[in-house]
Amino acid sequence: MYGGNSWRQQIYTSLRTRNKVECENIRDLISSYNRLFDYGESLRLETKQLNVQNEKLKEELILSHNNRSSPGVPSSSTLLNGSTCSVNIQHYEQKIYKLQEEVTELHRRRSENSQQLVELNQCLQERDRVLVSLRNKLAEKETELLLLKENVTALEAKIQETEEHNQLLRDEYQALNLTCNSYEEKNKKLIEENQELIQRWMVLKEKDAERMNEENEAAVKKRQEIVEKNLKEACLESKLVIEEDKFATLSPICFSSCLPSKPFLSFDAHEEEVNALVFSDQGRLLASGGSDRRIKLWDINHGTADQKAILSGSNLAVTAIDFDSDESIILGASNDFACRVWTLCDLRLRHTLTGHSGKVMACKFLAEPSRVVTGSHDRTLKIWDLRSRACMKTLFPGSSCNDIVVSDSQCSSVISGHFDKTVKFWDLRTEDKTYQLPLQGRVTSLSLSWNGCYLLCSVRDDSLRIIDLRQNKIIQTLTQEGFHIGSDQSRAVFSPDGAYAASGCGSGSLIIWNVDTGQVEKTLREHTTCVLAVAWHPKGKIITTCDRSKKIIVWGDF
Structure with a gap:
């Protein structure tokens, strides 16, 4: 209820203020218009009276004219009254004419004032429209202001929450920092203990090594004695000696790698x-x-x-x-x-x-x-x-x-x-x-x-x-x-002789490059999925590849 009286009072005050401001500009015009209107009314009344007198004079003139046209000779008083009447008539006619001119002028001024009043009314209406639009904008701005105030309140609350969260994180960081420092001290102590243990362990290892060396020396001496004894016995006998291949455990030497042209084995x-x-x-x-x-x-x-x-x-x-x-x-x-x-x-x-x-x-x-x-x-x-x-x-x-x-x-x-x-x-x-x-x-x-x-x-x-x-530094790029x-x-490999490089492709191909020229020597296609790894046989005669579909393919010219 209090809110309803409030907005009515506000509208009433606004209308009075607007009326006061806008009427102040045309107050003089309204006053002059009222004066002209009163003056015009007085002239109209005066004109009406003069018209009545004029009619009376006209009637008297007609009567006198009738008397002159009647039989008999007019008297001198009649002639004198007639001349006086004619003079009065002329005087009143001139006065009527002037009054008519004044009335005409007043009507003209009245029309001008009316036109000005119409224009001022139009201006006033335009200002009313502008005022209404300004009020609408003001209402919109007030609504936006309220929304912005709500946003500011929400942001302030969020900032407060963030500050509290940051404070909590700072507290946790300090606690973690203290914990980390304590762990670092413990770690330092453990490292020192570890170094001490390592030194002790090294001492023990040295002792073990010395003992093992002594045992090994004793065992070597014993083996040498046995070997010397066996050699002496062997010298007395004639036996066929078969020389063993002392290079059996060495990796095979590949002088030239072979480039396969087809797969000879494929299996899951x-x-x-x-x-x-x-x-x-x-x-x-x-x-x-x-x-x-x-x-x-x-x-x-x-x-x-x-x-x-x-x-x-x-x-x-x-x-x-x-x-x-x-x-x-x-x-x-x-x-x-x-x-x-x-x-x-x-x-x-x-x-x-x-x-x-x-x-x-x-x-x-x-x-x-x-x-x-x-x-x-x-x-x-x-x-x-x-x-x-x-x-x-x-x-x-x-x-x-x-x-x-x-x-x-x-x-x-x-x-x-x-x-x-x-x-x-x-x-x-x-x-x-x-x-x-x-x-x-x-x-x-x-x-x-x-x-x-x-x-x-x-x-x-x-x-x-x-x-x-x-x-x-990079000396060759293979693409x-x-x-x-x-x-x-994905795994790529050199050939055993280093002359070629092989790699699998995401499309399922095996590509072999010449290392010296950088050119592709062969492209082999058999896989249907991405090739993940390539292995070249140490003798250089075959290549194996594997893919994502469980398959191994062996390439060679068997």
């Missing part, structure tokens, strides 16, 4: 896609790893795929495989954050190397079968000692590692390919990164030539790059129209 190797392929150093066995969590060993040297063994133990897909130089141990990396070691003599799982916090994508043996290097998606490289089953060293490249190669005979240098489009060179003796070479895409695989002078890099910009390790790397784990 795993229950799911095949991720890794690798030949043993002698070429006797082919190992394949798949998403079915198994490593399978094959003999394909006789034109058939003879499955020799199945190695199980991985909890997720196998991503990389490597044989040791004696073909007695096999190493397998897996997506379950671990790397495993099997012995081939009894096909038993011997070690499980855990410590990575991401998928293990690469694994390689170092100079001796007891040392292993692995690379993971957790952006670390780890060096393992299989005798102690412990991580000896951790390197931090700062990016996910997709592949690793060992670049010298002492296995003191390691090269890793990474997701951040770089190839990194490591010296394991200093634990430092010695060099970093940027490329144009993510590195999916690395392959070292037989002489260790060249490195083949498979890059996700759909090219293969050859790096001269003596100069640490082909329609060629594209189909996966971040």
Whole structure:
């Protein structure tokens, strides 16, 4: 109720204010118009009276005229009255004429004033319309103002809430900082204790080494005595001696690789896609790893795929495989954050190397079968000692590692390919990164030539790059129209003689380049899905490929 009286009073006040402002401009005109109107009314009354007198005079004039036209001679008084009447008539006629002129002028001025009044009314109506539009705009602006005030209130509340949240985060940060400091102190103490334990352990190891050296010296002396005794006995007898092949354990030497022209063997190797392929150093066995969590060993040297063994133990897909130089141990990396070691003599799982916090994508043996290097998606490289089953060293490249190669005979240098489009060179003796070479895409695989002078890099910009390790620069880029790397784990390889490079394509083709000319030598098509890995036999006579459809194809001219 109070609100209703309020807006009525407001409208009434607004109308009075508008009337006062707008009437002030035409107040003089209204006053002059009223005066002219009163003056015109008085003149009209006066004119009416004069008309009455004029009529009377006309009647008297007519009567006098009739008297003059009647028989008899008029008297002198009659003539005098007639002349007086005529003079009065003329006087009144002139006065009437003047009054008529004044009335006409007043009518003209009245019409002008009426016209001005009409124009002022129109102006007033226009101002009323403008005022209405301004009021509407004012109402809209007031509504917008109310909305803006509501938004400001909401934003202020949100700012207050954000400040409270920030204060809470600051408090949590301080608490975490204190916790971190305490953990750092504990870690420092643990490191000191660890150093002390390592020193004690080294002392014990030195003592064990001295004892073993003494035992070995005693055993060597005993063997020498036995050998001398046997030699003396052998000198007394004549026996046929058959010389053994002392080079039987060495890797076969490939003088010239063969370029196959057709597949001679195709088979489904795993229950799911095949991720890794690798030949043993002698070429006797082919190992394949798949998403079915198994490593399978094959003999394909006789034109058939003879499955020799199945190695199980991985909890997720196998991503990389490597044989040791004696073909007695096999190493397998897996997506379950671990790397495993099997012995081939009894096909038993011997070690499980855990410590990575991401998928293990690469694994390689170092100079001796007891040392292993692995690379993971957790952006670390780890060096393992299989005798102690412990991580000896951790390197931090700062990016996910997709592949690793060992670049010298002492296995003191390691090269890793990474997701951040770089190839990194490591010296394991200093634990430092010695060099970093940027490329144009993510590195999916690395392959070292037989002489260790060249490195083949498979890059996700759909090219293969050859790096001269003596100069640490790219000397050749291998591309082909329609060629594209189909996966971040695609593997490309050098041929055993280093003359060719082979890689699978996302379309299912196998492409072989001449390393010297950079030209494509052959394109082989048999796969129907993306080729993930390529392995070249150490003797250079056959090539094997695997794809996402569980299939392994052996290429050769048997």
